[in-house]
Every structure is written in C-alpha cells, then in structure tokens.
Amino acid sequence: MPARKGLTLVNLDSDGVDTAFRADVLQGLSEPQKAIPARWFYDDIGSDLFEQITGLPEYYPTRAETEILTERCDEFGGLIGPGTAVVEFGSGSSVKTPLLLGCIDPAAYVPLDIAGDFLRASADALAAQFPNLPVFPVEADFMRQVQLPADVTAMPKLGFFPGSTIGNMVARTAVDLLRTMRATLGEGSQLLIGMDLIKDPKVLTAAYDDSQGVTARFNLNLAARINRELGGTIPIEDLRHVARWNDEFARIEMHLEATRTIEFVVSARRFAMTEGETIHTENSHKFSRRSSNTLLLAGGWTPRHWWLDRQERFSLVLADATVPRSAP
Structure with a gap:
C-alpha cells in the first residue's frame, strides 16, 4: 500500500x-x-x-543507534506502547525507522521533511514494509510548528529525531527546535532523540x-x-x-x-x-549525559530513559512533555 x-x-x-x-x-x-x-x-x-554516509566504515552513529534499537526493542515497546502516532522529524532511514516501528506497534506514521521527492520515496518504502500502517507524509520545515494531519490528532504522539541532528544546531537554536517539536506534538507527547557523545x-x-x-x-x-x-x-x-x-x-x-x-x-x-x-x-x-539532559529540559522535555550502545559512543534518550515540578 x-x-x-x-x-x-x-x-x-x-x-x-x-x-x-x-x-x-x-x-x-x-x-x-x-x-x-x-x-x-x-x-x-x-x-x-x-x-x-551512514553506511561508511568511519561513520559510527548509524551502527551504534541501530544496535540500541535492536537490543532494547522490548524496552521501547514497554515504555511507549501501542496505538501511538510516530512523527519523525526528517525522512525515515531505511534501517532505523522500521526497527522502531516494529518495536512499538504504532497506529500511524507521519514523516516530516523539506525534501519532497525523498520524503515521498521514503514514505512509500515504509508503507510497503508495513502495509497495515497508515503513513501520512508531510512536506514541511520542521524548524517551525507543523499542523499534523487530522487523522492523527486524537492519537498519543511520539516524536522521533534520530541521528543526533539536534547536534547540528547551536544551543539557542536547538532549544527553539525542541520547543517547536513540543508545540507540534502537543501536551502529553513523548520524544525519542539521538544524541552523539563526546569521544576521541x-x-x-x-x-x-x-x-x-x-x-x-x-x-x-x-x-x-x-x-x-x-x-x-x-x-x-x-x-x-x-x-x-x-x-x-x-x-x-x-x-x-x-x-x-x-x-x-x-x-x-x-x-x-x-x-x-x-x-x-x-x-x-557532541554531548555528555549532563549536557544532553540540560538541553532537553531547556527545550521543555523531561528526560526519562537513556540508552547507550555497547561501546558507549552514542545515546538515545526518551523524554516526555511533562515538565517536572523540580529539577531532577
């Protein structure tokens, strides 16, 4: 389909x-x-x-992130649960996105991207791999608040932002984006975000x-x-x-x-x-656990779970849009 x-x-x-x-x-x-x-x-x-680039020998983030998604699949399924609309900020990877979708049994998938042809090709590939999953591609600049398709309005939302793209931005821009993501997804939503770590x-x-x-x-x-x-x-x-x-x-x-x-x-x-x-x-x-948590909190997200690959090169963080009454 x-x-x-x-x-x-x-x-x-x-x-x-x-x-x-x-x-x-x-x-x-x-x-x-x-x-x-x-x-x-x-x-x-x-x-x-x-x-x-993601398949090059020198480029470790994709392999490290894929390892986390593969080995912690049961944990993602338990923490996120079925019936969620997955909103991916950037067209889905042929490797990482299917792994996540296979772990959590979502109700819909909404990829957002500014590269229209690439977006639609990626969306069609995901739809073919998951024929019973409604897929709603949206060609948009996710640096600004996006109005999501009406079909997913009532569903719980999980934002997915893999690959440490958040690291491409200086702190003030990253915080603005995290706040924009929260506005796009709404109260009570979750965010699964990749953050690369400081190393040699x-x-x-x-x-x-x-x-x-x-x-x-x-x-x-x-x-x-x-x-x-x-x-x-x-x-x-x-x-x-x-x-x-x-x-x-x-x-x-x-x-x-x-x-x-x-x-x-x-x-x-x-x-x-x-x-x-x-x-x-x-x-x-590149981040430490402390700096990644600080950035997420400044953007309106409370970090709840933090995973590393075996070589401790890369992290995936699950956060939610409920701001704590006091800092953790």
Whole structure:
C-alpha cells in the first residue's frame, strides 16, 4: 500500500524556490563568517548522499543507534506502547525507522521533511514494509510548528529525531527546535532523540572526513544546490571540504574553504571569498549525559530513559512533555 498523498507546507516563491532557503543563503553569505544552516544540505541529492554516509566504515552513529534499537526493542515497546502516532522529524532511514516501528506497534506514521521527492520515496518504502500502517507524509520545515494531519490528532504522539541532528544546531537554536517539536506534538507527547557523545577527536574527525570522499561530496553539494536553485555561479572546483574538531564548543565543524580568491553571484547579488576564507556549513555538537539532559529540559522535555550502545559512543534518550515540578 503506498503512503497517503500527504501535505505540502513549504512556501515557494515565483521561481519555485523555498523562500526560507533563499533568505538563509543570502543572509549567511553576507556575514563576516559566511555560514549556511545545515538543514539545507538535504535536497534530494544531499539526502541520498547522507544515506551513503551512514553506511561508511568511519561513520559510527548509524551502527551504534541501530544496535540500541535492536537490543532494547522490548524496552521501547514497554515504555511507549501501542496505538501511538510516530512523527519523525526528517525522512525515515531505511534501517532505523522500521526497527522502531516494529518495536512499538504504532497506529500511524507521519514523516516530516523539506525534501519532497525523498520524503515521498521514503514514505512509500515504509508503507510497503508495513502495509497495515497508515503513513501520512508531510512536506514541511520542521524548524517551525507543523499542523499534523487530522487523522492523527486524537492519537498519543511520539516524536522521533534520530541521528543526533539536534547536534547540528547551536544551543539557542536547538532549544527553539525542541520547543517547536513540543508545540507540534502537543501536551502529553513523548520524544525519542539521538544524541552523539563526546569521544576521541580522531574518531570524530574521521566520521566527518571519510576516506572515500562521500562527506566531501555531501558538503560540496550545498554549493551546487545554491547554483542550481538560486542562479549561483559559485566555482565549486575552487572549494574544498574541511572538517575539524572545536574542543571549546565540543563540536565537529564542517566548512567549505576557498582554495583561491573567488567572486560569484547568487540571486543576482555579488559575493567574494579570499583564499582560505570559509563558508561554515555544519556544526555537530557532541554531548555528555549532563549536557544532553540540560538541553532537553531547556527545550521543555523531561528526560526519562537513556540508552547507550555497547561501546558507549552514542545515546538515545526518551523524554516526555511533562515538565517536572523540580529539577531532577
């Protein structure tokens, strides 16, 4: 059974371009430290490249998270229970999402994503794997509150945010997103969220600068997307992928670095970069148990259960939207 047609909640301009994408790119390229939010990696090409990244030898988070979902399946089933509408923030992985759905016997599955074609392909794949499960894809920017399909309004909600995507955001943005998720899901909802852990910087750096160069292609595709969608003339051959550990902020940073002085146009506006100047494209913050709990509480979620893989590289946290009367 294919997924329901679903909803499209993305605002497009007269050129068919996401208005938020254009605004973020033009604003980010105008800053002294050029920067573009990591969420814009995920057009259809970027989403496909990220799926390739998850299978790379250096990229441990997917294997670690899959291990937790597999080995703790009974615990998830007992804590979440049947009859829940699973709302996934980002298109479902071909590995992780089916594992969760198989553990908890949900009443519906609602994937939210801004990459429409990738979203619908993922939703159809899940619907084929779970033919009795209603699937309602919603093309939307989940950084803003989303009106969920009426079919799931009365169901208890579980938000699913795997892969430590929350780590891509600085703390204030992450807190805003967690509050937005709570508003989308409603009171009494639960959230199952992946949060990557602080570890050896060599392991972390390798995960974001793999030997096959897939992550580099993923990073450079952001510049290619700007050229495709915003009439850009960025000379991609003069950019290189850079990944480095920032110990002060406990994060991996990804940049696109100019290998020579360049000039280019985006949406009829002119920009320039000197040799060595970068566009900051991603942060991937890493957490301790204490810092992950602090972040969730600030976002309106109370952590209830915390799981690790066997090598203690990655965590899954189950939280609920009931704020405690006093801090734990």
